[in-house]
Amino acid sequence: MALSVENHDLPQAPLTIVVMGVSGVGKTTLARLLADCLDLPFAEADDFHPAANIAKMSAGIPLGDDDRAPWLRAIGAWLRERTEAGTGGVVTCSALKHRYRDALRAACPGAFFLHLSGGHELVVDRLSHRTGHFMPSSLLDSQYAALEPLEADERGTVLDVGPTPEELVEMAVAQLRPVNGDLA
Structure with missing residues (x-):
């Protein structure tokens, strides 16, 4: 699906999102x-x-920090490898807590966090229509309870998920334009 977003004025450094x-x-x-x-x-x-x-998640048991540590290290390594290769990259990650994002930034200091935010009812509705995923909707409340919004010292932005995915991409690119090449 081609979007009408011009990215010629995006930073030259590899974007890690x-x-x-x-x-x-x-x-x-x-x-x-x-x-x-x-x-x-x-x-x-x-x-x-x-x-x-x-x-554990399939059984409806929320992950603890010890469960998440190797997972975050692996995601951080992927981001670091994309930076070192000069390709940049986009990865999904709940990254609910500031310290989880710190772990990712330790591996990739220039990471830009794009926080998708939606109301509880909207997200519950989306989860009820999702098939083939191991994460049960019963764990959603634990995720909202753990969520620590981006803070002023974190490179990133928040987008409300009400618009269409295509509109959200355009909004995300608009937020990335002012990010200069020195993301660290």
Whole structure:
């Protein structure tokens, strides 16, 4: 799907973008479209989970920080590799807590966090229509409880998920334009 977004004035440094938020906000949909639009590699955070994490979540058990640590290290390594290769990249990751984002920034200091935010009812509705995913909607409340919004010291922006995915991509690109090449 081609979008009418001109990206000639985006920074020259490799863009590393983390599309974050609770389960069901549309991270994967937006991240895939954004990666295609900007011609960047894409990775899905769920693919970095060890089998034990997936089993735990499938059973309706929220992950703890110890469960998330190797997952965050793997995502951070992917971001670092994209930076070192000069390709940049877009990855999904809930990145709910500031310290989780700190772990990703430790691996990739220039990461830009695109926080997708949506109301509880909207996200519950989206989750109820999603098929083939291991994350049950029963864990959504624990994600909202854990969510720490981006703070002033974090490079990123918040987008409300009400508009269409295509409109969100255009909004995301508009937010990325002022980001200069020195993302660190």
